Amino acid sequence: MQSGTHAMHQLALGLRVYEVMPHPMAPSIHNEDFASTVQSVQSSRFDGPSCKIGINGFGRIGRNVLRASLTRSDLEVVAINHTCNSIKDLIYLIRYDGTMGRMDPHKEIVAVSESLITIGGQPIRLISERDPRLINWRELGADYVVESTGKFTKRDLALQHVTHGQAKRVIISAPSSDSPTYVYGVNSDAYRPDDSNQVISCASCTTNCVTPVLKVLNQQFGLEQGFLTTIHAATQSQQVLDGYSKKNPRLGRTVFDNIIPTTTGAAKAIATVLPELQGKVTGISVRVPTPDVSLIDLTINTAQPTSLAEILATFRRAAKTDLAGVLSVSDEQLVSSDYKGECCSAVIDAAACNELNPQFFKIIAWYDNEWGYSNRLLDLAVLVHSQEQA
Incomplete structure (x- = not known):
């Protein structure tokens, strides 16, 4: 010893x-x-x-x-x-x-x-x-x-x-500007084990949350346009105390006492993963002083008239079939800390979603930006491995 x-x-x-x-x-x-x-x-x-x-x-x-x-x-x-x-x-x-x-x-x-x-x-x-x-x-x-x-x-x-x-x-x-991007459960079925995919990107945690939601909505009801706001937990790229940020002056401000509007790469990545939504969805990020768990606030205009009840029913079906383990729906009155350790990429908050008219809706979904994303990385790795073995 x-x-x-x-x-x-x-x-x-x-x-x-x-x-x-x-x-x-x-x-x-x-x-x-x-x-x-x-x-x-x-x-x-x-x-x-x-x-x-x-x-x-x-x-x-x-x-x-x-x-x-x-x-x-x-x-x-x-x-x-x-x-x-x-x-x-x-x-x-x-x-x-x-x-x-x-x-x-x-x-x-x-x-x-x-x-x-x-x-x-x-x-x-x-x-x-x-x-x-x-x-x-x-x-x-x-x-x-x-x-x-x-x-x-x-x-x-x-x-x-x-x-x-x-x-x-x-x-x-x-995110990677020059590597193929795959979001598990959204476009991962397009992956093939060729030389172009020797290096791939799993996108960002926010992209992994919003794209399954958008895919379901667009396939079932069609999307005319949408706006995303991600209420995002703090990350290590932010400052403990006020300082300088090359990316954005606001991101140089202390993470502790501020709500900080900034950009989100998910706004561009959406069209990379779902090309059919090119030019239809954009968004921003709002950084908040919490250590983990984030939320997307998605305002959408559907092509087909529908209802919030039907939208939620569609999400529930997807959560039991194609997007099982990636998307889920919660009817409980929960807050961010309740979602620490959540494995799904997106959890629809049914009670927080809203409807203005048959074509205008607000969809709220939670995600653990660390744990959920890490699980999708592993899912993608297993998928890549399975293709190698095929």
């Missing part, structure tokens, strides 16, 4: 600490024998082939992707590229989260070495490399990379995970 202050810190985090002696089997991303050993352990966890994922970037989305993966049996995270100073710091971030709560205590985290942990018995390789050209994802056992640094949103940058890292595909956890 380790001794001294370092071991005391490890024990304070509730870790098991094992002595790792210098040995050819010691964890190193350059040791092929060790890599194959880890892979054989992972492969035995499921009866069938699983989707093996590497996470590049361990911020809010990266950590939520890891947590969400631990609730599923159709995939596994096998490697994480992080920027923490030590494994102790990394495990602290995994275990504790003021927004999402503490890690499931039944998922024991074991620190095997500085480059290997297990969570609930599942081995996860750890690396800390800022240059994606120096990461060998295949050696780490990852077929697909969730690119969640926020820095490599351009195709040529994200493609380095394929050309240098030997991953099969990359899914960017942000």
